[in-house]
Amino acid sequence: MSLQRKDLLGIQNLSVEEITLILDTAESFKEVSGRDIKKVPTLRGKTVVNLFFEPSTRTRTSFELAAKRLSADVINFAVSASSVSKGETLLDTARNIEAMQADFIVLRHPMAGSPNILARLLRASVVNAGDGGHEHPTQALLDLYTLREKKRAFKGLRLAIVGDIAHSRVARSNIYAFTKMGAEVRVVGPPTMMPLEIEQLGVQVFYDLDEGLRGVDVIMMLRLQLERQGIALFPSIREYARRYCLTPAHMALAAPDALVMHPGPINRGVEIAPEVADSPSSVILDQVTNGVAVRMAVLYFLSGGK
C-alpha cells in the first residue's frame, strides 16, 4: 500500500487505506515535532508556496511549519500583497509561481474546485487548504488523527457536527472522512444553515442541539463565520448563541467521556462557552499540534507521486 497521488484535493476520493496510511505516517512525524531538533532533511531543496486567497493564520502557519520541519523552503503568497489586486487570474498567478520551480502549491481560494483546476494544469503538487464551501481535506485528516489518538477506533463512534453546515467546508470534509472510517455522523444546526438533502451523505440531521448531542462521543463545533453573515441566516448572534452555543449543560447530555473539537479560531460565547473550550474534554489545542504532523505526512506522500 502506498499513496501515488500528485495532489490532495479532497477527502471524497480518498480510500480508507489511503487515509489510514496518512494517519499512520503522521504518527512518525508527530515524533519529529516532539524532538529538540524538530527538523528532518526529507524535502531539502524543495519549494512550497502557500498561495492564500483568503485570510488564514492557523492553516497557513501550520503548513509553513510542516514544510520547514521537512527542510523545504517556504514562500507565503498572500492575496492582498500580490498582483491579483492588479487583475491577474488565478491560473496566471499559479503558472508564474510554477515558473519559479515550486514543487508544491498549497492553495486556499474562495471558489470551490479551484485547486482541481490548478492540479490539472500544473506539474507542481497541489494541496487544497480550503476551497470555498467545498473541502478542507487536511483539517479533516487532523481531526481524524486527533480522534484516533484519543478514542483508538472510529467504528461505532458517534460524532455530532454543530453549526453552519451549509457554508462549512470543514463539515463537508469531515462528513466524508468520518463516514468513510465507519463513524456515525450527525449534523446539528438551524434549518437555514442546513444544506438540502444532506442526508444523502449518510448523516442524521438534527435542528435541536440537545437532541443532537444526546449520547454522542465527539462534538465538533464549527466556527460561526461572522464575516460571511451578510445574508440573514439567523436573527441575531445572541439568538444563535442562545440556541446553539455549547455549554456545560449540553455536555451533560453527551457521553460522559465526550470530546469537544473546534477547527478554530473560536468565538467564545458564540458557538462555544469558555467553560467548555477550556475544559479537559476539549481537544482543540491537540488538533492544532496534530495539524502540523498531518500536513508533514501529506507533503511527504505527495513528494513522490510525480
Place this chain on the structure above:
Amino acid sequence: MFLEGFFMPMNANKSERIVMDAQEITRALTRIAHEISERSRGVAQVALVGIRSGGVHLAHRLAARLTDIEGTTVPVGTLDITLYRDDLNARKEPPILRKTDIPFDITGLTIILVDDVLFTGRTIRAAMDGLMDFGRPAEIQLAVLVDRGHRQLPIKSTYVGKNVPTLPNETVEVFLEEAGASDRVVILA
C-alpha cells in the same frame, strides 16, 4: 514491498545458500556482546539503537546478552532512517515510514548502532545523521551481523558477526525468529 519476503516467494526461482545458521548467529551475538562490554569497560555509558527493520530484533538480543554479562539493563532504541535517505528524490513513491523511538537522552553516551547487513554504507550514513538530531553522543559504534562488502561510503563496522564475500548482484537476507522465520543468514543468487 517490505512484506515480500513473508508473503511472496521472493526467492522462488533463486538458489538459497545458508552462510550462518542459528547456532552461528547465537555465537556471533554472544561474542559481539562480550566485545562491547570489553571495549567500553562495562555498559554504564552504553546504549543500543537498532536500525529499522533488520537491526531492531538484533539490538534487543544484544541488550539481553549484555544484561546477562554485566547484570545491568542497557537502553535500547529504534531508528527509522527513511527521512534521511539519499535516494528519496530518485524514487517514484516515498517509502512507508515507521516510528523512531529513542526513549533516552543519547548525549554523552556510547551509542552502538545495530543493523543486520552492512552493504553500501548508505543506511549507516543516514542513521548517523538521524542520530545526531537526537543529541551529541560521546561516540557512535556500529555492530552488524553480516558484512558483505561493496562499500560506497567510507564506513567501517566496529563489531562484525561474520564477513561474507558476495557479488554485488546477490542478495543477503537475515531471517530471525522474532519475525516469524527460523534463524539463518542466506545468500540468494
